[in-house]
Amino acid sequence: MAKASAEVITHCPNSKCGKPIYSDHLYSWCIECGEPLPDNIQAQIPRLQESREGAASVTSSQPAPPERLSSRELLERLVRLQEQQNESLEAIRKHTGCVYAWLIFSVILGTLVFLIVRH
Numbered sequence: 001m002a003k004a005s006a007e008v009i010t011h012c013p014n015s016k017c018g019k020p021i022y023s024d025h026l027y028s029w030c031i032e033c034g035e036p037l038p039d040n041i042q043a044q045i046p047r048l049q050e051s052r053e054g055a056a057s058v059t060s061s062q063p064a065p066p067e068r069l070s071s072r073e074l075l076e077r078l079v080r081l082q083e084q085q086n087e088s089l090e091a092i093r094k095h096t097g098c099v100y101a102w103l104i105f106s107v108i109l110g111t112l113v114f115l116i117v118r119h
């Protein structure tokens with residue numbers, strides 16, 4: 001994205017501010033003073049129109065039934081879930097390493113005691 005390609009579309013409607021609004025402006029307000037830009041100015045900002053359209057298509061595709069997902073997407077989701085689980089397991093393992101050691105130790109000890117008592 002070349003910043004140099006940004007053109008001044010208009011200026012801030014706030015007479016105290018009057019900062020230029022560039023064609024790569026991302027917000028529906030002036031970033032200098034926070035003055036909301038009128039609709040006719042917003043309509044001239046390409047990025048704003050894109051994000052509006054993007055948001056609209058996102059919301060319309062949101063309630064898509066899970067059957068619409070391709071098997072590849074499902075697989076990716078599963079892999080991501082697996083990775084998340086692995087990460088959380090790793091975190092748990094780090095914290096409960098001692099607990100695990102104690103658990104194994106007590107099981108071995110319990111087995112030994114059990115065997116000794118039985119004989």
Ligand SMILES: [Zn+2]
Binds near residue numbers: 012014017018019031
């Ligand atoms: Zn302003």
